[in-house]
Amino acid sequence: MVKLDKVAHHIALPDGVSASLDGDNVTIAKEGTSVSREFRHPRLDVKQVDGGLEVFCDLPRRSERALAGTWNAHLNNMVRGVDTGFEYRLQAVYSHFPMTIKVQGNKLTVTNLFGEKVPRVAKLPWTPGEVEVRVENKTDILVKGSDREKVGQTAANIERCCVVKKRDRRVFQDGIYIVSKGA
Numbered sequence: 001m002v003k004l005d006k007v008a009h010h011i012a013l014p015d016g017v018s019a020s021l022d023g024d025n026v027t028i029a030k031e032g033t034s035v036s037r038e039f040r041h042p043r044l045d046v047k048q049v050d051g052g053l054e055v056f057c058d059l060p061r062r063s064e065r066a067l068a069g070t071w072n073a074h075l076n077n078m079v080r081g082v083d084t085g086f087e088y089r090l091q092a093v094y095s096h097f098p099m100t101i102k103v104q105g106n107k108l109t110v111t112n113l114f115g116e117k118v119p120r121v122a123k124l125p126w127t128p129g130e131v132e133v134r135v136e137n138k139t140d141i142l143v144k145g146s147d148r149e150k151v152g153q154t155a156a157n158i159e160r161c162c163v164v165k166k167r168d169r170r171v172f173q174d175g176i177y178i179v180s181k182g183a
Contacts, residue, residue: 007065009055009072014083019053021046026053026075030082033146037078039071046071081146088155089180090141093173101135101176108133108141108158114174122161126150133158141176152181 013019017030026046027036039046043064047054055071057064080086092099097115101108103124111119124133131145131154141158145151155178162175 004060004065005058007055007057007060007068009068010049011053011055011072011075011079013052013079017079017083019048021048026078028075028078028082033082035078035082035147037074039074041067044068044071046075077148081148085144085146086148086151087182088143088151088178089182090143090155090158090176091179092139092141092176095174097174099174101138101141103133103135108161110162110176113162114164114172120161122158124154124157126154155181 013028017028020027020029024038024040025036026039027034029035041064043060044055044057044067047056053075055068055075057068060068092101092110094113097112099113100111102111103109106124106127108122108124109119110122113120124131126145130147131143131150133154134142134144136142143151143155143158145154159176159178164172164175
């Protein structure tokens with residue numbers, strides 16, 4: 001394997017997006033929306049350079065080179081999230097019993113799934129300012145936000161609350177499913 005003398009990933013910041021470093025914390029902000037994350041490692045550094053950020057490591061080992069690529073991906077996701085945001089679309093599918101979906105505070109309630117008497121509940125662990133959850137047309141759910149991990153985890157919580165057990169999934173397809181992931 002070829003030895004590298006350094007690894008340097010450059011992250012460009014679009015117009016209007018700013019980045020600030022406070023020790024190991026990196027905060028990316030644009031027009032009131034901000035995402036921050038801690039990047040701590042003894043051999044890797046995140047530096048502010050002209051027009052963007054740089055993930056840098058001198059004489060990297062294989063694991064450090066991989067971690068530098070991971071940090072690069074995280075920073076690019078933060079920039080993209082603040083600039084355009086992330087959006088997941090989910091759709092409720094039912095064949096016989098019409099289910100009702102409601103967002104109440106930090107919970108999404110699904111009633112009448114398979115005619116069940118007890119409603120199923122999905123936890124929405126973040127505030128509506130961080131991750132917005134909307135129900136459209138009674139069957140479409142829209143999850144939006146600037147942090148990719150929080151938006152994805154919220155969509156997964158909603159999808160997971162409607163898991164059907166002890167039935168053939170090919171026949172009993174009722175539930176809520178992720179339809180699209182996009183920006």
